[in-house]
Amino acid sequence: MELPVIDLAPYLEVSSKSSGNCWDEEEEEEELELDPELKTLCCEVSRTLRETGALLVKDPRCSADDNDRFIDMMENYFERPQDFKRRQERPHLHYQVGVTPEGVEVPRSLVDEEMLEKLRAMPKESQPSTPSGPDPKWRYMWRVGPRPSNTRFQELNAEPVIPEGFPEWKDTMDTWGYKMISAIEAVAQMAAIGFELPKDAFTSLMKQGPHLLAPTGSDLQHYGKEGTVFAGYHYDLNFLTIHGRSRFPGLNIWLRNGQKMEVKVPIGCLLIQTGKQIEWLTAGDCIAGMHEVVVTNRTLDAINRASQQNRSLWRVSSTLFAHIASDAVLKPLGHFAESPIARNYPPICAGEFVEQELSVINLKGSNGEL
Numbered sequence: 001m002e003l004p005v006i007d008l009a010p011y012l013e014v015s016s017k018s019s020g021n022c023w024d025e026e027e028e029e030e031e032l033e034l035d036p037e038l039k040t041l042c043c044e045v046s047r048t049l050r051e052t053g054a055l056l057v058k059d060p061r062c063s064a065d066d067n068d069r070f071i072d073m074m075e076n077y078f079e080r081p082q083d084f085k086r087r088q089e090r091p092h093l094h095y096q097v098g099v100t101p102e103g104v105e106v107p108r109s110l111v112d113e114e115m116l117e118k119l120r121a122m123p124k125e126s127q128p129s130t131p132s133g134p135d136p137k138w139r140y141m142w143r144v145g146p147r148p149s150n151t152r153f154q155e156l157n158a159e160p161v162i163p164e165g166f167p168e169w170k171d172t173m174d175t176w177g178y179k180m181i182s183a184i185e186a187v188a189q190m191a192a193i194g195f196e197l198p199k200d201a202f203t204s205l206m207k208q209g210p211h212l213l214a215p216t217g218s219d220l221q222h223y224g225k226e227g228t229v230f231a232g233y234h235y236d237l238n239f240l241t242i243h244g245r246s247r248f249p250g251l252n253i254w255l256r257n258g259q260k261m262e263v264k265v266p267i268g269c270l271l272i273q274t275g276k277q278i279e280w281l282t283a284g285d286c287i288a289g290m291h292e293v294v295v296t297n298r299t300l301d302a303i304n305r306a307s308q309q310n311r312s313l314w315r316v317s318s319t320l321f322a323h324i325a326s327d328a329v330l331k332p333l334g335h336f337a338e339s340p341i342a343r344n345y346p347p348i349c350a351g352e353f354v355e356q357e358l359s360v361i362n363l364k365g366s367n368g369e370l
């Protein structure tokens, strides 16, 4: 099975005539009158998210050049020596801004007994790789978009961290971050329509959410052996995750039916993955997509090509985690509240939910921050 690529252009064309985006304070009055073809496209979005936990999209606002500019800068950054990068480390702020060195983030499959049980019961061919410890990947956290001034989950007052010698840092991070959020908003609206919810059912909850641009950096020169697990089997705790194309493959996802699938992102496309918060809002109609990042033989081919061309051997992901606002309540929306398993998804403040999840993977903040 291949993931279909959904072109967002026809939807954006119609919605730009009638709506703003999730930064806008004003609620929209009128609902989109969708033509049947667009409605079918929206249903394809929600069906694909439900069946695969992932979706490939093409957004005319996010070009391969934008992705390249971002990845070039992050490769430059991750190439710098350890002691330089560790100046951007904020362990006392629980790594929620700046850099997270390798060996800090713990994959959920290493610590979650229930998940381990399920893994052991999986057929051999679809079992994930077993990580031997914390992930050997680095990460950089950069907040994107406005935050609420008044919140039960006061975020850190910490300034964003900008490494020395990168004058283009803020602009590059913000440009990519805002573009990724715009693509997620379009997908979230289309998914809502496909799920028979109001168009803004998800995007209204995303307003002022603690969205994070959180690229990973994996050193393939040191850890480029086939089978190395850069990100152990896990789900993302946020609403939806989006990535541009990485220069090195290695991401495996699990479809709802348990089948393991290697993801191939075509040039100029973006990959969306479902997180735990969309699972909550749909009472499990759409479940959080399980995934891992492992050095495969395709990664090795890409390493060889990059070496021959003298390119960086850091695998950078252009990951953005889009969140539901911390003070919003996570609970099954609309008709999903009638689901027989809705009780498995009791109402919880998104901020509280995030804190609980972060404590499991070793990144919990002490002040209720994300």
Ligand SMILES: O=C(O)CCC(=O)C(=O)O
Residues within 6 Å of the ligand: 216, 231, 236, 246, 251, 291, 292, 293, 317, 319
């Ligand atoms: O490095 C990647 O491609 C994705 C890593 C990942 O799954 C994550 O950051 O949650």
Ligand SMILES: [Fe+2]
Residues within 6 Å of the ligand: 231, 234, 235, 236, 291
């Ligand atoms: Fe992930």
